[in-house]
């Protein structure tokens with residue numbers, strides 16, 4: 001019967017590892033990381049560039065303012081009078097980022113300073129005699145400090161009048177201003193806040209938008225993959241109802257047609273299987289009937305043989321008996337010429353008797369009626385009887401016979417009659433198929449088994465026949481013109497006896513060299 005489950009398993013795909021991240025999740029992760037990195041690089045770049053640009057602009061403005069103050073302070077420094085610079089200083093101080101402004105004389109002393117004290121302190125530490133540049137710009141954490149040289153262009157005569165046509169430059173001192181970095185810091189702060197807000201919006205907003213778009217794009221694909229996975233797990237052939245992009249639709253269509261093909265094939269397989277099952281059932285029924293008939297006829301045959309052989313034995317036994325009587329009377333009457341004929345009758349009657357006995361044994365074995373009569377006895381009892389029975393056989397073909405017992409006289413628990421019958425058969429075969437040779441029976445014990453080895457140096461058996469000789473009615477030479485007599489039943493019965501006693505009979509032989517039959521039996 002064909003296994004239904006087996007055929008289903010055949011169609012069912014084996015499970016694979018379904019763990020792993022979805023496309024959507026992976027894309028979102030990559031996007032999130034990319035945006036984050038890009039934004040970081042972009043923010044750092046923008047802040048750096050903006051700060052640089054703003055700072056350069058503010059410094060340039062501050063320098064310009066200082067330069068203007070320097071131009072307006074010429075008179076004040078020339079006369080070293082603070083009042084002349086008062087309005088210019090007040091004007092400069094009004095600029096939002098200017099935290100202090102003042103003037104330094106040609107001798108390096110601060111003529112006037114208005115505003116934050118930190119500025120005054122910074123400028124008072126400057127060694128003005130060493131400052132050669134027209135414009136000095138330096139910065140601290142919170143301020144830029146800028147100094148612009150005040151130069152008088154033209155030539156002053158003895159009364160102090162300027163001769164503007166003969167231009168010379170006279171160094172008068174420096175106009176100094178401290179500028180706060182507050183506006184730059186404000187710009188930076190605003191920039192940082194703006195970029196942070198833009199960044200946050202980009203980090204969370206963009207993935208959100210992409211996620212929504214991806215969800216719309218991937219939902220049909222997901223449905224398709226769910227159906228595929230379901231089929232894969234259950235072995236069903238469910239089709240996918242998916243509406244999505246062209247590519248996904250094409251995939252779904254291909255998948256559905258594949259499922260349909262599989263369904264059709266499944267159906268065909270199922271009907272094949274059912275058909276086969278039905279046929280197997282019919283054949284099994286037929287075989288059962290045939291087997292029963294064969295068993296019955298075999299039993300009838302065995303019973304018939306057992307009855308017939310039993311009926312045949314009695315008349316043959318009386319023929320043998322009567323012939324013996326006739327032989328005695330012929331001897332007494334001196335009728336020697338018919339004695340040889342009577343001898344031939346006895347021999348043939350005995351052969352017939354042996355054949356009937358063999359057939360009786362065989363039919364009993366086949367009918368399962370052959371009993372094993374287990375008994376405890378000593379080895380020597382069987383060997384003595386064997387020697388008695390086989391003694392006249394060896395000389396017939398001018399053979400020598402020897403018995404080698406290598407295990408003393410152990411106690412055996414077997415059927416002695418059957419052991420004897422097997423040994424007689426093996427020895428008589430050896431005598432029959434050996435001419436002018438020697439027959440050796442070796443007995444030994446190994447691992448609680450007793451071994452009887454019957455060896456001869458007779459005609460031997462061809463290798464291809466070795467299996468056959470244990471079958472019923474099989475002889476190496478089965479032709480009508482065969483040289484040796486026999487029924488071909490001896491070895492078949494011996495092997496059956498052997499198996500009944502849980503033993504084993506085997507042969508090794510070489511054609512023209514000799515044969516060795518080994519009988520192995522458990523001692524108990």
Ligand code: ADP
Nearest residue numbers: 429430433460469475476486487488489490491
């Ligand atoms: P058979 O009555 O013919 O001897 P067996 O069953 O005893 O029947 O033997 C079957 C055949 O096996 C024999 O006919 C013979 O060809 C072969 N055979 C058995 N024993 C020997 C042996 N010792 N040497 C050669 N051939 C043997």
